[in-house]
Amino acid sequence: MIGDVLQVLVLLAVVIGYFRLARRAENNLYLIFAALSTATLMISTVYYVTHSFLREGMRVPFAANDIADFGTFLLMSAALRSALGTGKGKLRGVMLGAAAFAVANVCLWICWSGEWVRDILGGLSFGYFICICIRSVYLTEAMERWERAVLWILCAVLIAVQVATLVTVDPLHLILDTVGYGLLSLGEVLLVLRIILSFRAGNNGDAALSLCYFAFCWNAIAMYMSAGVYYTVFANLMTLYALLVLFATWKKVKAA
Amino acid sequence: MIYSENILLCISIPLLLTAIYTRGAARRSVTAFLLGMVICLLSSYISGYVTLLTGMDLNDSAVYISPTAEEIMKLLPLLFYLAVFRPREMSLLTFAISLGAGFATFENCCYLLATGSESLTFTLVRGLAVGVMHIVCMLAMSLSLVMVRRHRAFSFSTVVGCLSLSVVFHALYNLLVSVPGIPAGIGYMLPLLLALLFYWPYRRLRETFG
Numbered sequence: 001m002i003g004d005v006l007q008v009l010v011l012l013a014v015v016i017g018y019f020r021l022a023r024r025a026e027n028n029l030y031l032i033f034a035a036l037s038t039a040t041l042m043i044s045t046v047y048y049v050t051h052s053f054l055r056e057g058m059r060v061p062f063a064a065n066d067i068a069d070f071g072t073f074l075l076m077s078a079a080l081r082s083a084l085g086t087g088k089g090k091l092r093g094v095m096l097g098a099a100a101f102a103v104a105n106v107c108l109w110i111c112w113s114g115e116w117v118r119d120i121l122g123g124l125s126f127g128y129f130i131c132i133c134i135r136s137v138y139l140t141e142a143m144e145r146w147e148r149a150v151l152w153i154l155c156a157v158l159i160a161v162q163v164a165t166l167v168t169v170d171p172l173h174l175i176l177d178t179v180g181y182g183l184l185s186l187g188e189v190l191l192v193l194r195i196i197l198s199f200r201a202g203n204n205g206d207a208a209l210s211l212c213y214f215a216f217c218w219n220a221i222a223m224y225m226s227a228g229v230y231y232t233v234f235a236n237l238m239t240l241y242a243l244l245v246l247f248a249t250w251k252k253v254k255a256a
Numbered sequence: 257m258i259y260s261e262n263i264l265l266c267i268s269i270p271l272l273l274t275a276i277y278t279r280g281a282a283r284r285s286v287t288a289f290l291l292g293m294v295i296c297l298l299s300s301y302i303s304g305y306v307t308l309l310t311g312m313d314l315n316d317s318a319v320y321i322s323p324t325a326e327e328i329m330k331l332l333p334l335l336f337y338l339a340v341f342r343p344r345e346m347s348l349l350t351f352a353i354s355l356g357a358g359f360a361t362f363e364n365c366c367y368l369l370a371t372g373s374e375s376l377t378f379t380l381v382r383g384l385a386v387g388v389m390h391i392v393c394m395l396a397m398s399l400s401l402v403m404v405r406r407h408r409a410f411s412f413s414t415v416v417g418c419l420s421l422s423v424v425f426h427a428l429y430n431l432l433v434s435v436p437g438i439p440a441g442i443g444y445m446l447p448l449l450l451a452l453l454f455y456w457p458y459r460r461l462r463e464t465f466g
Binding site for chain 1: 323324418420431
C-alpha cells in the first residue's frame with residue numbers, strides 16, 4: 001500500500017515534469033503522449049489503491065484499472081512512435097519474433113488466470129507495445145548485435161521455462177519457478193546497466209529513450225509473470241522506470 | 257419504476273423543434289445535447305444488459321460496467337462527427353461539451369424522478385458532481401482528440417488510449433461515491449477540481465482557434 005501511494009506521488013511529479021518539458025520543446029507531441037500515458041497509469045494506481053481500500057478482497061474479471069493499464073501501453077507506444085518516428089528499415093523478421101513473444105505471453109496469461117476476454121484484449125495492446133519497443137531498439141541501434149542476440153535467447157528461454165512450470169510438479173516446478181524469476185531479474189539488471197551506459201555515452205537521447213521504454217516493457221512482462229512478493233517488487237519498480245523514461249526524455253529535449 | 261423513454265420524448269420534442277428553427281453553432285449545440293440524452297438512454301440499456309449477463313447487483317454495475325459502457329457510447333458520436341463533418345477545433349469542443357451536458361441532464365432527470373427531489377443538498381450535489389463529471393470527461397476526450405488531430409497522429413491506439421483515461425476517471429468517481437461518508441465527499445469534489453484544472457488548456461485553445 002505504501003509503495004502504491006509513493007508510486008502515485010512520483011507519477012504525479014513525472015506528469016508535471018512532462019508538461020514543463022512540453023513548454024520548452026518545439027515538437028511536443030511525444031511529450032503530451034508521455035504525460036497522458038503516465039497520467040493514465042497514475043489514475044489506474046489510484047483506482048487500484050482505492051478499490052483495495054474500499055472493497056477489500058473483491059475481484060472483478062474486467063475492472064477499469066485493467067482498461068487503464070492497456071490504455072497506458074497504447075499511449076506509451078504512441079509516445080515512442082512520435083518521439084522516434086516510424087523509420088524506414090525493413091524489420092519484418094524482428095516484428096514476427098516480437099509478435100510471437102507477445103502471443104506466447106498472452107497464452108501464458110490465459111493458462112494462469114483463465115480470463116480469456118481480459119487477457120486477449122489486454123494482450124493486443126501489450127503485444128503492440130512490445131513490438132513498438134523492440135522495433136525502436138533496432139531503429140535507434142540502442143544495443144549491439146550480440147546484446148540483441150542475448151536478449152532474444154533470454155526471451156526464448158524464459159518462455160520455455162514458464163511453459164515447463166505449467167506441466168511439472170514439485171520439486172522440479174519450484175526449481176523452474178525460481179529459474180524463471182532469476183531470468184526476469186537478470187533481464188532487468190542487464191537493461192538497467194545498458195541504460196546507464198547509454199546515458200553516459202552522450203548521444204542525442206534516442207537510444208536511451210528506446211532502452212528506457214523497453215526496460216519499462218520488460219518490467220511489465222516480469223510483473224505479469226510474477227506472484228506474491230515478486231509481483232509487489234516488480235510493480236514498485238514501475239516507478240523507477242517511469243522516472244528513467246522522464247530522464248531520457250529530458251535528455252532528448254535538451255539535445256534538440 | 258420510471259419510464260425513461262417517455263421522459264426522453266417529453267424533453268426531446270421541444271429541443272428537436274429548436275434544432276429545426278436554429279442555424280449554425282446553435283443548431284449544432286442543440287443537436288449534440290439531444291444526442292447526449294439519446295446516448296444516455298442507449299448506454300443504460302447496454303449497462304442493464306451486461307449487468308443481467310454477469311449477475312451483478314446495481315451498485316457493482318455502477319462501479320464496474322457503467323463507466324466503460326457510458327464512455328464508449330459517448331465517444332462514438334464524437335468520432336462520427338469528427339470523421340464525417342471534419343469540424344474545426346472549437347466546433348468539436350462545443351459539440352463534445354453539449355453532448356456531455358445532454359447526457360448528464362437526462363441522467364439527472366431520471367435519477368431525480370426515481371429517487372425524489374425533496375432534498376436541496378442532494379440535488380445540488382447531484383448537479384455539481386455527476387453533471388460536471390460527464391462534461392469534464394467529454395472535455396478531456398475532445399481536448400485529446402483535437403491535439404491528436406492537430407499533430408496528424410490520429411490512430412486507433414491513440415483514441416483508445418485517450419478513452420481509457422476518461423474510463424478510469426469515471427470509474428474512480430463511481431467507486432468513491434458508492435461508499436457514503438468521506439470517500440463519497442472526495443468523489444463529489446473530484447469533477448469540480450478537474451473542471452478547474454481543464455479551464456487553462458481550454459482557454460488557451462480558445463485563444464488559439466477563436
